[in-house]
Amino acid sequence: MTQSVDQKASAAASATNEWLTAFQKALTARDADAAAALFADESYWRDIVSFTWNITTVEGGAGVADLLRATLDDVDPVGFRVTEEPTEEDGVITAWIAFETKAGRGSGLLRLVGGKAFTLLTTLDELKGHEEPINDRRPNGVRHGAFRDRVTWAESRAREATELGYTVQPEVLIVGGGQGGIALGARLRQLGVPALIVERNERPGDSWRKRYKSLALHDPVWYDHLPYLPFPANWPVFSPKDKIGDWLEMYTKVMELNYWGSTACKSAVREGDGWVVVVDRAGEEITLRPRQLVLALGASGLPNVPEFPGREKFRGDQHHSSAHPGPDKYKGKKAVVIGSNNSAHDICAALWEAGADVTMVQRSSTHVVRSDSLMDLGLSDLYSERAVAAGMTTFKADTIFASLPFRILHTLQIPVYNAIRERDAEFYHRLEQAGFVLDFGEDDSGLFLKYLRRGSGYYIDVGASELVANGDVKLAEGQVVELTEDEVVLDDGTRLPADLVVYATGYGSMNQLASDIIGQDMADKAGKVWGLGSGTTKDPGPWEGELRNMWKPTAQEGLWFHGGNLALSRYYSHYLALQLKARMEGIPTPVYKRAEVYHTE
């Protein structure tokens, strides 16, 4: 038995080495076709910055050849090698690899089937000459010795606070101080890129604190770590909103981020090779001149509030879910929540807990998955205590996920959601019995694909579904035709008395939210943010191959978008920071096939 495992390992190792040797040989010879021939007909090479200075997936030999022809001379890749023993399972060899380029050092993950590459992921780890001061390169912290010109750490930080944004301009301005802006800020500081984060709320974490009281993260802790400073071993699985708020505030401080709270960004105008940005910092108007502008406004873009007739007549409280103050004043009141996705469910449950009379109006089908099932069947191989105990690291988990081609990700997810559907059959049955209209994504590929395609249309059940199933939260199905003074009227004639109407009706694209800052023309020029071009609801084609506009060069020079959930923000903040660092250092960054803009919203 042991010998068979060794033999398998040995076969995987030699197959991998054979492939890498051939690949490197072709690269060195600048023979794009020879390299392309090493890829299967159905194959995917995803590069994050290292070859393309972009985030790009190419497909098949033709795609590989085109990428290489465009990049080989500039990149001059060398040293392709394995970094640990390759493994083989079900005919697929998986190998962790590393390599070097002219500008940097990279790593990645290779999957071979039948001796040919099925998937290849290459990512830039670091720029030569600009390696992060971390681990064995961590800063000393204090100048040992005796110096009459000593500037202490505290003095240095204080000076930075008085200068940056005033007498010294930041290289990068990050608009939005939520977890995305904060994670990116930490990466940039590590790379020595002067960055300033502006946030309209007062304190880091406020965007969480201000939400309704029962809110907690829906993603489990192992998925949520921020860069450099993971949550400790005693951190709860699901962070209550105030606890995550405190963590973000602490992180901002100990990571030494330059963070202006109570600062609203009024306008950003392109000037030369930089920007002129006007902000209101606690009442004081300040003009900033960063070279790079990163919008980290949140995956939730501009609140989408439908123009229902009669809104102006309605006498009760009405607001978008993002402006919902919480349930406390609605005890005994009639609440009608329009919508049936995450916010709607959370708000309905919170209202019910506070003693309101709650009706949810479902206008379209919703994908519901129970938190436990998602954790156990969706995430646990990569992000769980079990995974950690088996040697999985956060970086490896992120990389494995990043190595799965978007084109086929749905096929990999369908079995997971079939298993979930089976595991929770009774639960789903009860929901449907109550009248709830369920889906599992248009192709049954479930939550994560819905998230990637449209960032909406689902609910991770942490308790509200039980209320829907048992009727404690009433359900109405249909479209809203109008509001009266005290009712919501549906298209089938149903009249729902209401003291409160919450529009849990979603958000638009982040670029449109940004139009207030960068103007409509530039927002349109940059185009829709997020989505894959899958041709499913709210994600029109053509196929993009990657998430629109995220973490990579956009149609507007110097304009970038950052965000995503905690895991994506953690992972991609690194690669966005490297791109910004390269530009600051004047390292050439020829972008391979910057994505076309097909949609403006």
Place this chain on the structure above:
Amino acid sequence: MTQSVDQKASAAASATNEWLTAFQKALTARDADAAAALFADESYWRDIVSFTWNITTVEGGAGVADLLRATLDDVDPVGFRVTEEPTEEDGVITAWIAFETKAGRGSGLLRLVGGKAFTLLTTLDELKGHEEPINDRRPNGVRHGAFRDRVTWAESRAREATELGYTVQPEVLIVGGGQGGIALGARLRQLGVPALIVERNERPGDSWRKRYKSLALHDPVWYDHLPYLPFPANWPVFSPKDKIGDWLEMYTKVMELNYWGSTACKSAVREGDGWVVVVDRAGEEITLRPRQLVLALGASGLPNVPEFPGREKFRGDQHHSSAHPGPDKYKGKKAVVIGSNNSAHDICAALWEAGADVTMVQRSSTHVVRSDSLMDLGLSDLYSERAVAAGMTTFKADTIFASLPFRILHTLQIPVYNAIRERDAEFYHRLEQAGFVLDFGEDDSGLFLKYLRRGSGYYIDVGASELVANGDVKLAEGQVVELTEDEVVLDDGTRLPADLVVYATGYGSMNQLASDIIGQDMADKAGKVWGLGSGTTKDPGPWEGELRNMWKPTAQEGLWFHGGNLALSRYYSHYLALQLKARMEGIPTPVYKRAEVYHTE
């Protein structure tokens, strides 16, 4: 070659298993003598709580037999086993072990020489039924589901803040909110022991912030991690004082500690099986009734200010080093610093950097070791990037250190300091040329033994020694006989003009510092804190075997002392917390040979 390594490993494994089998057999048979016979004539068994509910070292077969006779029935130890492959080097087999007792689960480290135990360390890891909610047992964080009686995390914390110390009494009151009190607070919270920390400064970390500006930690980061939440990979090697202050403040918050700043402890009186403690919380007098009282006042106890004649005549500024405000007002002034250990050197360097005219008065020899050399030769096997990369964990490093018997620790350190002496021969030569009187501890065992024996008498050089060696900081040798209006006069007639006199003259024992709180009688009853009874300067015999009064039962029921440097505080806070938890839960804690009190200060 490979086969030889395997053979060695295999021999080590069987020797260990043989020993453990025999040991367990003797324990099960309650045969103390048979167990004792497994120990070498020169041998040491150090137990931390698991057998003795104390921190105790016994020596030789007789010591082992006595310990076992006293504890075997209550402890009922079972399951002694290795937890990883034992290793052998230079005739010493080292084995990581684990076992169970009636009340808990423990682990430790065993060293065998010639088939007999040379050193055995046993420590209590956890109490059965009270395992920490950590890793796979971490709390969920939020109650999933819908509950009309939901209390959120934020509400729960707010309630705790209004109740604890007012309507609900803490089980444990920790006096002193520096890193020691904070680390212990985190451990207690993890164990579900209601604890309150009172600190006279306003914010956690202030005791660092308020020090002179050039101060940084002298211990490198790998040595300094707090429990549960290690410093991140980008943390500097030596934390500047404000940065460590920020970390402590953040840690206190995210570890959810109950911390009252601006709170001075006025008195603590024994009442029944608890205490009545009066504190002044920001001007409000509050009476607390904890069951357990932990003093974490700092290794530096009561400042020691010698009664030099003429002090009242002196017209310049004079203060103990602990009250030194920093060098800023002394530019161009004459500063005389009495003392030649850590504080003296730091203050002299800071004054010199600020442009003062500085003289150091050395009254007795000082052990100086350069920070680099200490890191490289003293700590790096256990606490360094290299160690981490080689698989060393902080817990293992702490445990290895804890497993070295105090009785022989000096013999293990002498070669280290010989190497340092050789490495820095030129440096030491220049210091002595300047007139500085050096030592390496009374038996040449160096810094750590001086630290354990007396907590003073050394300087970890981070730059001041160069100033002494080159004369930028002037040196005077001798005893102070008196002060005049404007001079310090030494016993050889030297007159040192002075605008400032700093008494860097050390501290008394923590129990005397505590006498303000617990009264002189109880301070004397508890006895001297710290030191080993080595019979060296400031550490009079008889031999104690362990640090006096630290982290273990004292002569006063319900009174405990916590502290030590960051590493000791991290490690021992765990075992102190377990002892407090056991008492809270009513678990029997028969203490084996509570230490006698031989000295009151």
